[in-house]
Amino acid sequence: MEIFKYLETYDYEQVVFCQDKESGLKAIIAIHDTTLGPALGGTRMWTYESEEAAIEDALRLAKGMTYKNAAAGLNLGGGKTVIIGDPRKDKNEAMFRAFGRYIQGLNGRYITAEDVGTTVADMDLIHEETDYVTGISPSFGSSGNPSPVTAFGVYRGMKAAAKEAFGTDSLEGKKIAIQGVGNVAYSLCEYLHEEGAQLIVTDINKEAVQRAVEAFGATAVDPDDIYGVECDIYAPCALGATINDKTIPQLKARVIAGSANNQLKETRHGDLIHELGIVYAPDYVINSGGVINVADELYGYNYDRAMKKVEGLYDNIAKVIEISKRDGIPTYLAADRLAEERIATMAKSRSQFLSNGHNILSRR
Ligand SMILES: NC(=O)c1ccc[n+]([C@@H]2O[C@H](COP(=O)([O-])OP(=O)(O)OC[C@H]3O[C@@H](n4cnc5c(N)ncnc54)[C@H](O)[C@@H]3O)[C@@H](O)[C@H]2O)c1
Numbered sequence: 001m002e003i004f005k006y007l008e009t010y011d012y013e014q015v016v017f018c019q020d021k022e023s024g025l026k027a028i029i030a031i032h033d034t035t036l037g038p039a040l041g042g043t044r045m046w047t048y049e050s051e052e053a054a055i056e057d058a059l060r061l062a063k064g065m066t067y068k069n070a071a072a073g074l075n076l077g078g079g080k081t082v083i084i085g086d087p088r089k090d091k092n093e094a095m096f097r098a099f100g101r102y103i104q105g106l107n108g109r110y111i112t113a114e115d116v117g118t119t120v121a122d123m124d125l126i127h128e129e130t131d132y133v134t135g136i137s138p139s140f141g142s143s144g145n146p147s148p149v150t151a152f153g154v155y156r157g158m159k160a161a162a163k164e165a166f167g168t169d170s171l172e173g174k175k176i177a178i179q180g181v182g183n184v185a186y187s188l189c190e191y192l193h194e195e196g197a198q199l200i201v202t203d204i205n206k207e208a209v210q211r212a213v214e215a216f217g218a219t220a221v222d223p224d225d226i227y228g229v230e231c232d233i234y235a236p237c238a239l240g241a242t243i244n245d246k247t248i249p250q251l252k253a254r255v256i257a258g259s260a261n262n263q264l265k266e267t268r269h270g271d272l273i274h275e276l277g278i279v280y281a282p283d284y285v286i287n288s289g290g291v292i293n294v295a296d297e298l299y300g301y302n303y304d305r306a307m308k309k310v311e312g313l314y315d316n317i318a319k320v321i322e323i324s325k326r327d328g329i330p331t332y333l334a335a336d337r338l339a340e341e342r343i344a345t346m347a348k349s350r351s352q353f354l355s356n357g358h359n360i361l362s363r364r
């Protein structure tokens, strides 16, 4: 990978490599764009096949956060961290403390939170070293685990997409196929069950499936069978890239709305589902409830205020659908347009000179 060429092509600002031999920390902080404000994005801990794969993931995820935060209406830029390691075996206190010091060194250009493989307890350790961390324990007056709020946002966005496909946003009696019933999807199931939807679930973890079957009367299917089940809505809530050449021909759903990041394997798959008339709620718009929730901590966390904002994801998805119809483009492109237009507008409105503590006048 020619790293500077890549950074230049996709307009990245900064990449920071962090290592601490004693604790085993190997982390990459990628800051994509801070036009709207400091870069906020979670820390993912994962066993990568190679260092190059880890760098690529950090870069891809950081750019995704620029778009997610912009489309969510947050005054925040995009960044992300990956820590190379097995979250079940390789974590220790010193590692997260060392990482916290690296974040502090960025002096507020990057703010972190949870992502795959990291928890509220890890954020609390980072918080020992820096204030530039969110999603820490509610005992600090913070928002804690973002997953239930992400789920609420997915529920609201799903209703908006259903309105477009079925003419009503009621999910009562709708058959909804859910891939992965982890943290986000279990809470999502609660909302859907409450509204009277029929749930079909799958997970590679049999206990997670059993829990959903018992709590919500869900029907369980094998992981490979979820794409082809008779349903109205497909909710990808596990990994990315599940909308691809192999799965699209199997889909019976008229709506795709789920929490997973990077659902389209390639952008052309977004074109394909659009041509098939499937209403796709773009991943980074519908799953932005978590980041909206943790971002509220920056104002002094207020649960009701955060939930009110997340409730508004119904309107965000409706807006994306409206742009898609107005401009005759797939919804994934409409979402990009929404984010890019906001960044461009704010960049213009900020071009006015503002004196700060480090300009020449202050040194006189
Ligand atoms: N947690 C949040 O607030 C949040 C916010 C935005 C986006 N997301 C995204 O939503 C998705 C789910 O997040 P989560 O926090 O619930 O994670 P999680 O790890 O709690 O849940 C994911 C579930 O998917 C299952 N799974 C993995 N591979 C599978 C497969 N091939 N088939 C079926 N099931 C499979 C896992 O066993 C697990 O139960 C992730 O893609 C994450 O990046 C989460």
Ligand SMILES: CC(C)C[C@H](N)C(=O)O
Pocket: 040, 041, 042, 068, 112, 113, 114, 115, 116, 135, 146, 261, 287, 288, 290, 291, 294
């Ligand atoms: C800041 C975090 C809560 C972000 C979350 N991991 C996401 O992908 O949106």
